[in-house]
Amino acid sequence: MGNTSVVLRNVSKQFHRKTSGPLTALSDVNLEIAPGEIYALVGPSGCGKSTILNLVAGFDHPTGGSVTVDGQPVSRPGPDRGVVFQEHGLFPWLTAMDNVRFGLDVRKIPDSAEKAQYFLRAVGLAGFEKHYPRELSGGMRQRVALARVLANGPSVILMDEPFGALDAQTRLSMQELLLDVWTEFRPTILFITHDVDEAIFVADRIGVMTTRPGRIMTELRSALPRPRTYHDLASAEFGRLKEQILMSIREVIAAKTE
Amino acid sequence: MLKIVYRLLLSLVPLAILVILWYWALNFGSPYLRQFMPWPGQTLARFVELVLSGELLRNALSSIGRVFFGLSLAAVVGIPLGIVIGRFQTAQAILGPTFDFLRPIPIAAWVPLSIMLFGIGEIPAIALIFLGCLYPIVLNARDGVQAVEPIHLRAAGMLGAGPMQILTRVVLPSALPDIITGLRQALAIGWWVVILAELLAVRSGLGYMMIHAQQLWEPATIISCMVAIGLIGIAMNVLTGLGERYLLRWRA
Numbered sequence: 001m002g003n004t005s006v007v008l009r010n011v012s013k014q015f016h017r018k019t020s021g022p023l024t025a026l027s028d029v030n031l032e033i034a035p036g037e038i039y040a041l042v043g044p045s046g047c048g049k050s051t052i053l054n055l056v057a058g059f060d061h062p063t064g065g066s067v068t069v070d071g072q073p074v075s076r077p078g079p080d081r082g083v084v085f086q087e088h089g090l091f092p093w094l095t096a097m098d099n100v101r102f103g104l105d106v107r108k109i110p111d112s113a114e115k116a117q118y119f120l121r122a123v124g125l126a127g128f129e130k131h132y133p134r135e136l137s138g139g140m141r142q143r144v145a146l147a148r149v150l151a152n153g154p155s156v157i158l159m160d161e162p163f164g165a166l167d168a169q170t171r172l173s174m175q176e177l178l179l180d181v182w183t184e185f186r187p188t189i190l191f192i193t194h195d196v197d198e199a200i201f202v203a204d205r206i207g208v209m210t211t212r213p214g215r216i217m218t219e220l221r222s223a224l225p226r227p228r229t230y231h232d233l234a235s236a237e238f239g240r241l242k243e244q245i246l247m248s249i250r251e252v253i254a255a256k257t258e
Numbered sequence: 259m260l261k262i263v264y265r266l267l268l269s270l271v272p273l274a275i276l277v278i279l280w281y282w283a284l285n286f287g288s289p290y291l292r293q294f295m296p297w298p299g300q301t302l303a304r305f306v307e308l309v310l311s312g313e314l315l316r317n318a319l320s321s322i323g324r325v326f327f328g329l330s331l332a333a334v335v336g337i338p339l340g341i342v343i344g345r346f347q348t349a350q351a352i353l354g355p356t357f358d359f360l361r362p363i364p365i366a367a368w369v370p371l372s373i374m375l376f377g378i379g380e381i382p383a384i385a386l387i388f389l390g391c392l393y394p395i396v397l398n399a400r401d402g403v404q405a406v407e408p409i410h411l412r413a414a415g416m417l418g419a420g421p422m423q424i425l426t427r428v429v430l431p432s433a434l435p436d437i438i439t440g441l442r443q444a445l446a447i448g449w450w451v452v453i454l455a456e457l458l459a460v461r462s463g464l465g466y467m468m469i470h471a472q473q474l475w476e477p478a479t480i481i482s483c484m485v486a487i488g489l490i491g492i493a494m495n496v497l498t499g500l501g502e503r504y505l506l507r508w509r510a
Contacts, residue, residue, distance in 0.1 A: 079418035
């Protein structure tokens with residue numbers, strides 16, 4: 001492994017629409033994420049945050065520029081880039097256990113049951129192996145979604161507003177869980193969110209995006225120490241980062257309305 | 259428990275009214291009616307007799323056997339066909355219009371041609387059942403495949419599944435509810451097609467037993483067969499409902 005994990009170079013993305021002309025979702029996006037780093041992308045809705053994630057995941061292809069992960073150009077989805085979706089990503093016909101085993105089984109990895117068990121325990125779901133997704137709460141489902149990605153041992157985890165649909169308390173405990181899991185496995189994480197507090201709490205670096213065409217306007221490095229707890233949400237460094245991010249977002253909105 | 263008994267009693271009200279009307283018609287209706295219509299009691303006696311002699315069971319089993327044979331053939335052909343049509347635009351373009359054309363032709367309309375082609379025997383009966391079962395199986399499988407959540411396809415891809423694994427581990431289970439719906443509709447259709455086929459094209463089964471009884475002037479036998487057809491239909495529906503509940507236990 002080199003000293004970069006995810007690299008986007010001069011990436012642009014246009015969508016072709018039937019009714020109006022082409023929509024430029026991303027323009028000249030440059031991004032480098034180091035191995036083991038947590039990088040959060042924040043920005044108003046429609047700024048192309050999820051488009052960036054889809055390009056890294058291989059669900060979609062850039063119109064221009066290049067996307068590489070561990071030096072390899074991305075061409076299609078793969079187990080080296082696990083994705084945690086906002087919702088409905090689990091297979092409802094499989095139990096929690098079988099959802100976590102899915103990736104191991106399709107890749108014919110032995111002892112998938114033991115491994116799945118281990119990762120379910122890592123996300124605090126021991127005892128829920130035989131539950132179907134509909135029998136689990138929203139937070140628990142996202143734990144399963146995280147466990148099935150972790151089980152594949154990906155070099156990058158892509159999270160697309162993973163806690164956006166959860167209530168505030170569950171969201172905080174999921175953020176703490178994510179940091180625990182990160183401490184244990186040290187994956188590279190690209191974390192998409194519109195929640196500024198969430199971005200500051202989880203990330204090493206935060207990119208603020210502009211809208212249409214979407215590009216990364218500002219990057220900030222967090223000086224919050226690790227391991228973090230909810231006490232850091234009330235620290236001076238947290239306040240400083242939040243102020244800077246909010247200022248950047250205000251500039252984005254002001255530039256847009258002018 | 260008391261509620262169940264109460265509901266059972268309520269459900270028998272139409273039957274009670276029917277029996278009363280039946281008695282009333284025979285007592286006060288035209289004397290001609292009495293020459294061939296049996297009394298309710300006589301009909302019940304005939305039913306019991308046919309059950310005890312095994313004749314009803316034997317013919318019922320041969321009807322049920324035909325349905326399952328025709329249905330199985332239709333499932334083996336129809337489920338893959340529906341999946342292919344649902345997954346590939348070209349297959350839909352080739353086969354869709356043909357299905358749209360053939361579907362409105364009632365199965366009964368196929369009877370004359372199938373008797374001419376295959377004569378009297380098992381083959382035309384199975385062919386008719388197969389055809390009747392094929393449409394709901396294909397169309398429901400197609401709908402199920404088309405309704406697969408895109409996010410599940412993405413999830414499978416990012417977890418490392420290849421195209422074949424996506425088909426067997428994602429598309430198939432997520433289409434399963436629709437496939438089961440298709441099979442249940444096919445069973446109901448198959449059950450009425452088999453009776454039709456036996457009335458016309460085959461010399462055993464409940465349908466044949468009825469047409470034979472008509473020739474022998476035995477209305478009690480005909481009514482007994484009709485009751486058996488209804489009871490078996492209910493039993494099939496209940497059993498397949500239980501099967502569906504088990505297979506789709508992951509659903510709410």
